[in-house]
Amino acid sequence: MSTATLDIHAHDAPLPSGERKNYLNVDHSVKSWLLTYDHKRIAILYLISITLMFFVGGLFAVLMRVHLIEPQGFLVAPENYNKLFTMHGVIMVFSFLVPSIPATLGNFLVPMMIGARDLAFPKLNLMSWYIYVIGAAFTLYSVISGGVDTGWTFYTPYSSSFAHTQVVPTAIGVFITGFSSILTGLNFIVTIHKMRAPGLNWFRLPLFIWAMYATSVIFILGTPVIAVTMFLLGLERLLHIGIFDPAIGGDPILFQHLFWFYSHPAVYIMILPGMGVMSELITAFSRKRIFGYTFVAFSSLAIAVISFLVWGHHMFVTGQSVYAGLIFSVLSFLVAIPSAIKVFNWTATLYKGSISYEAPMLYALGFIGLFTMGGLTGLFLASLATDVHLNGTYFIVAHFHYIMVGGAVMAYLGGLHFWWPKITGRLYPDAWARFAALVIFVGFNLTFFPQFVLGYLGMPRRYAVYPLEFQTLNVMSSAGASILGIGYLIPLIYLIWSFKYGPSAGPNPWGAKGLEWTTPSPPPTENFPTIPVVTEQAYDYAQTTGMVEHG
Amino acid sequence: MMGIVQTGLHQLAAATLWFPLKPTAASSIAENVDLLYYFLTALTLFFTALIFGTIFVFMIKYRRRTPDEIPPDTKTHMALELTWTIIPTLICVVIFVWASWLYVRNSVPPASATEMFVVGKQWMWHIQHPEGVREINELHVPVGTPIKLTMTSEDVIHDFYIPVFRVKHDVTPGRYSSIWFEATEKGTYHLFCAQYCGTDHAEMIGWVYVMSPQEYANWLAMSAGTPSMAQDGERLFNQLGCASCHAADNSGRGPSLVGIYGTEQRMKSGDLKLVDETFVRQSIVNPNSIALPNYAPIMPTFQGQVSEEQVLQLIAYVKSLAGEERTSNSK
Numbered sequence: 001m002s003t004a005t006l007d008i009h010a011h012d013a014p015l016p017s018g019e020r021k022n023y024l025n026v027d028h029s030v031k032s033w034l035l036t037y038d039h040k041r042i043a044i045l046y047l048i049s050i051t052l053m054f055f056v057g058g059l060f061a062v063l064m065r066v067h068l069i070e071p072q073g074f075l076v077a078p079e080n081y082n083k084l085f086t087m088h089g090v091i092m093v094f095s096f097l098v099p100s101i102p103a104t105l106g107n108f109l110v111p112m113m114i115g116a117r118d119l120a121f122p123k124l125n126l127m128s129w130y131i132y133v134i135g136a137a138f139t140l141y142s143v144i145s146g147g148v149d150t151g152w153t154f155y156t157p158y159s160s161s162f163a164h165t166q167v168v169p170t171a172i173g174v175f176i177t178g179f180s181s182i183l184t185g186l187n188f189i190v191t192i193h194k195m196r197a198p199g200l201n202w203f204r205l206p207l208f209i210w211a212m213y214a215t216s217v218i219f220i221l222g223t224p225v226i227a228v229t230m231f232l233l234g235l236e237r238l239l240h241i242g243i244f245d246p247a248i249g250g251d252p253i254l255f256q257h258l259f260w261f262y263s264h265p266a267v268y269i270m271i272l273p274g275m276g277v278m279s280e281l282i283t284a285f286s287r288k289r290i291f292g293y294t295f296v297a298f299s300s301l302a303i304a305v306i307s308f309l310v311w312g313h314h315m316f317v318t319g320q321s322v323y324a325g326l327i328f329s330v331l332s333f334l335v336a337i338p339s340a341i342k343v344f345n346w347t348a349t350l351y352k353g354s355i356s357y358e359a360p361m362l363y364a365l366g367f368i369g370l371f372t373m374g375g376l377t378g379l380f381l382a383s384l385a386t387d388v389h390l391n392g393t394y395f396i397v398a399h400f401h402y403i404m405v406g407g408a409v410m411a412y413l414g415g416l417h418f419w420w421p422k423i424t425g426r427l428y429p430d431a432w433a434r435f436a437a438l439v440i441f442v443g444f445n446l447t448f449f450p451q452f453v454l455g456y457l458g459m460p461r462r463y464a465v466y467p468l469e470f471q472t473l474n475v476m477s478s479a480g481a482s483i484l485g486i487g488y489l490i491p492l493i494y495l496i497w498s499f500k501y502g503p504s505a506g507p508n509p510w511g512a513k514g515l516e517w518t519t520p521s522p523p524p525t526e527n528f529p530t531i532p533v534v535t536e537q538a539y540d541y542a543q544t545t546g547m548v549e550h551g
Numbered sequence: 552m553m554g555i556v557q558t559g560l561h562q563l564a565a566a567t568l569w570f571p572l573k574p575t576a577a578s579s580i581a582e583n584v585d586l587l588y589y590f591l592t593a594l595t596l597f598f599t600a601l602i603f604g605t606i607f608v609f610m611i612k613y614r615r616r617t618p619d620e621i622p623p624d625t626k627t628h629m630a631l632e633l634t635w636t637i638i639p640t641l642i643c644v645v646i647f648v649w650a651s652w653l654y655v656r657n658s659v660p661p662a663s664a665t666e667m668f669v670v671g672k673q674w675m676w677h678i679q680h681p682e683g684v685r686e687i688n689e690l691h692v693p694v695g696t697p698i699k700l701t702m703t704s705e706d707v708i709h710d711f712y713i714p715v716f717r718v719k720h721d722v723t724p725g726r727y728s729s730i731w732f733e734a735t736e737k738g739t740y741h742l743f744c745a746q747y748c749g750t751d752h753a754e755m756i757g758w759v760y761v762m763s764p765q766e767y768a769n770w771l772a773m774s775a776g777t778p779s780m781a782q783d784g785e786r787l788f789n790q791l792g793c794a795s796c797h798a799a800d801n802s803g804r805g806p807s808l809v810g811i812y813g814t815e816q817r818m819k820s821g822d823l824k825l826v827d828e829t830f831v832r833q834s835i836v837n838p839n840s841i842a843l844p845n846y847a848p849i850m851p852t853f854q855g856q857v858s859e860e861q862v863l864q865l866i867a868y869v870k871s872l873a874g875e876e877r878t879s880n881s882k
Contacts, residue, residue: 079750151747157724158707158749162673246725247854252708253723286613287620292627295636317710318721319728322658326651333643337636344635347602348628350609354620357610365606372602376595379643383650385584385657386591389717392710392745456588457574458714460745463753467741472570542624 022425022522037122038525043108044423045129050096050104051492053136056143057091058488060084065447065481068474073465081464082149083165087142089152090170094177095136097408098266101273102184102219103132105415106212108423110188112516112523113206115197115532120190128183135177142166142173151462153263156244156255160236167237171230178223178230181269185219188212197515199534203297206514206538207290210297211276214304218265218272221308226262229255253318260311268307270404271371272300274411275342278364281414282346283539284512285361286353290539292345299338306335316387325384332382339375343368358510359433363414366441370406374399377452395455398448406444413440413491420495421509425522426502432494440487446480513539577736577761578716580657585717587649594642660731664699667692668780668867670859671702671709671722674751676742677860681867683777688757690742692734693767699731701828705859710746713759721746727828734761784868787861791853799872805846812873819844831866 019025023040026032033041064084067075076084107125111118119125142148148170150159159167192213196205232243233255242248244255283290290296312320312328320328346368355361377399380386390396421427450473455461459470466474508517515532516523576582613622667690670677678686692698702711704724712719716732744755762770778786788794796805812831815823819842824830834841835857838850857865 078753082747082750082752149750153747155708155747158747162707162749246723252725287615287622289624291625292632294627295632317719319723319726322655325654329651330647333647336643337640340639341632341636343602345632347605347609348625348631350606350613352622352625353609353613354615354622355610355613356615365610368606369599369603373595373599376591376598379594379646380588380591383587383591383646384654385650386588388654388657388719389584389588389714391719392712453570453572457571458712458741458743460710460712460743460753462747465753467756469570541621543621 020520021524022520023525024522026525037126039107039111039119039122039125042125042129043104046099046103046107049133049136050099053091053095057088057096058485060088062481062485064088065478069478071466071468071471078464079149083147085462086148086151090139093152094174095139097270097404098181099132100412101277101415102212102215105419106188106273109208109419109516110191110212112527113209113514114192114195114200115515115528115534116191116195117526117528119187120195121187124183125187128180132177132180135173135180138169138173138176142169153259154233156252160233161245168234171234175227175230178227181219181223185216188216197532197534204534204537207279207296208276210300211272214300215269215272217304218269218307222262222265225258229258256315256318260314264311264314265307268303270408272303274408275300277411277415278346278367281360281364281418282349284510285358286350286355287541288349288353289541290345291348295341296345299341302338303335306331310335313382316384317391329382329384336375336378343372359430359437360414360418362434362437363410363417366437367407367410367414370402370410374402374406377402390455392460393455394451394459394461397461398451398455401448421505422516422521424499425505426498427505427509428494428498428502432490436487436490439483439490443480443483443487447477447484450476513541575715577734577738577740579733579735581717583653587653660699661697664697664731666699666701668863669700669702669711669722670705672705673707673749674755676757679780679860681780682771683779683783684771684774689760691760691762691767691770693764694734694737694761697731697733699729701727701729703727703859707748708746709744709748712743712745713740715740719745737761737763780864780867781871784864787865788868805850806843808869809872812870817844818842828866831869832862835862835865
């Protein structure tokens with residue numbers, strides 16, 4: 001409790017060096033980091049961990065794309081290629097994308113945006129990071145000890161009875177990592193309900209908070225299901241209890257139902273926080289109130305709810321009944337509507353704004369374009385007749401990378417650039433940041449657009465070798481991947497540089513609205529010396545509060 | 552209209568690009584699926600252009616001119632919100648109805664379809680024609696004839712995918728799935744496994760040869776004298792000792808199988824069950840799961856003793872015992 005309860009007045013005194021005390025310089029010892037209950041420091045711990053995992057997962061992707069330059073495979077034997085795509089998927093989904101925005105930006109910002117001094121359960125927050133690290137360690141162990149080759153989807157009975165690779169350590173990793181998500185979700189929900197500053201009612205909340213809330217609901221409801229699924233998989237693999245393998249009395253389709261019951265909502269765990277970031281960036285860089293606040297807010301909740309009812313669209317060609325197919329198809333179309341509403345509202349927010357183009361805004365605009373394409377190509381897969389042809393091909397790969405990388409990662413980078421001055425107190429070189437955003441946008445499209453064509457032409461995914469006629473498009477995709485890879489390294493370099501050498505940012509370099517920008521950068525450990533009283537709507541750049549009604 | 556679009560695309564592909572933009576359409580359903588695909592592509596291009604275009608115009612028109620510029624507030628516009636909620640919803644309804652109508656229509660094989668049998672196995676496709684001819688990683692079919700494939704897997708989940716026919720279905724162990732197609736263009740086409748199935752997943756590929764009916768008849772004739780699937784099944788039926796219990800005149804310890812395929816049989820529980828491929832397979836690999844009135848549960852399981860291909864042959868034999876009038880209405 002000692003670190004969680006704060007002696008506020010002690011922080012008024014400057015450090016001996018004359019520096020103002022903040023959450024970063026308050027104590028430099030390793031112990032003070034590893035045992036911190038400060039949500040901001042935990043966010044930094046998460047940031048370092050997931051960045052590491054991102055580059056490990058990214059390295060596997062680069063190796064895959066190098067391998068696919070040649071139809072007969074350029075680099076590795078098929079069994080190793082299979083391990084590459086499996087470990088790329090497992091690491092990127094479970095160790096990077098799921099925790100990315102919630103555990104870093106969410107951890108840092110949820111208390112700051114609602115005028116609180118920490119999350120509701122600071123110790124639980126630290127525990128969630130340790131659980132994450134243990135889970136990630138299992139995943140990395142399975143990589144080092146020979147890898148796993150089941151695909152990140154772990155389909156049975158291949159994973160349970162046939163694969164000769166490290167399935168169990170990987171499944172344990174996924175199982176454990178899930179609990180860190182559950183704890184984060186629980187923490188956010190309680191915090192958002194109970195710790196909002198006076199005057200900050202639900203419809204004055206920044207939309208990032210609504211997105212975090214919706215994400216947390218999915219964390220709590222969905223994650224236990226993947227944990228159970230991984231547990232059952234382990235039981236069948238280790239003890240040969242017939243659950244999924246028909247040779248011992250199981251049902252392989254049952255696994256797919258359980259897996260996608262979590263893993264489709266998990267797609268929205270990855271994209272909803274990105275949508276929350278978008279609402280912050282678009283408003284800040286156009287100095288406008290968000291267009292259609294209530295529509296954007298409730299569309300997040302609608303997505304969270306409907307996302308639980310669409311898992312069957314992964315199984316249109318498994319032998320699911322025609323009627324089940326029809327129902328899952330119509331629900332999948334339905335989940336597209338709230339996303340469309342968001343895109344239209346973001347675009348309308350720009351109308352008559354005062355738009356500037358610093359790096360975070362470029363990432364945001366890139367997000368809108370790529371997410372729009374990712375969303376629209378989802379319609380091809382919600383449509384039963386076209387899904388039959390496209391399912392299991394590179395079209396799927398392209399589609400979900402437009403959402404996960406073009407959407408979620410762009411939003412993550414945009415958010416990181418936006419709040420970096422708040423997190424570190426430093427500015428990064430904006431020209432480099434804009435250049436990186438452009439390189440990433442170009443590299444991304446060159447990597448993944450050809451994959452739509454490949455998929456329609458019929459090239460199945462997860463092929464270590466492929467027929468000659470697909471080579472041109474594969475080479476284009478690999479060329480794009482090399483550009484994309486460089487694009488991701490540039491921010492790594494200048495952000496690390498700026499942490500040490502960047503010019504001082506000041507409390508609010510973007511002139512943005514929001515409680516987090518009313519604090520010094522970096523903020524003091526207790527965030528707010530006195531708890532603020534909120535009298536404004538979110539994003540009230542035109543200062544109209546008192547006259548405007550909601551929605 | 553569609554023909555023009557397609558010809559145009561072909562010319563475009565041939566003239567300016569060194570890779571095709573679309574796969575050959577070689578089945579009776581392929582062009583209908585493509586038409587929906589083109590519609591969706593047009594829709595995607597339209598909305599992407601709309602969003603990009605609008606953003607681009609706003610970016611220029613409303614760029615920040617002075618550092619401390621504060622733009623006027625814009626109120627939420629309910630009519631606009633409803634417009635961009637309702638229009639996408641209506642578009643989705645149209646796509647849903649179109650796609651589902653096609654899917655439902657494409658999922659029912661014509662009654663006259665010729666049945667062939669596929670067993671997926673790490674990492675190859677075993678195919679048997681009703682005439683008894685077997686192939687590995689090759690499928691010979693006549694043009695203009697509806698073909699129904701009944702498929703299962705010996706080990707893990709595979710997926711039988713012929714891109715030019717726009718058909719695909721998972722091939723799952725422990726159950727039968729089926730697809731059907733009618734080839735419309737002669738040629739040699741890719742056959743892929745589209746569900747990751749282990750080390751050599753990418754090598755679990757083959758060729759589909761679409762031949763004229765005459766060529767197909769000649770091809771079959773090359774293997775003249777091969778016992779038919781039902782004959783293979785009959786031989787197995789005797790070899791495995793099935794005949795000693797399932798005597799045709801009902802004198803054995805088990806029921807006679809004559810005339811039962813395609814009928815509904817009453818179980819001990821009182822339920823009626825259709826005797827189809829799945830039922831016969833279950834009776835062979837897991838006989839105790841089927842409790843019949845008047846018969847003791849004494850049949851041993853044959854799981855592990857017969858391969859999936861042999862099970863299919865036994866089914867073909869049981870089907871042949873059903874008599875002519877019942878062979879075609881099994882589904």
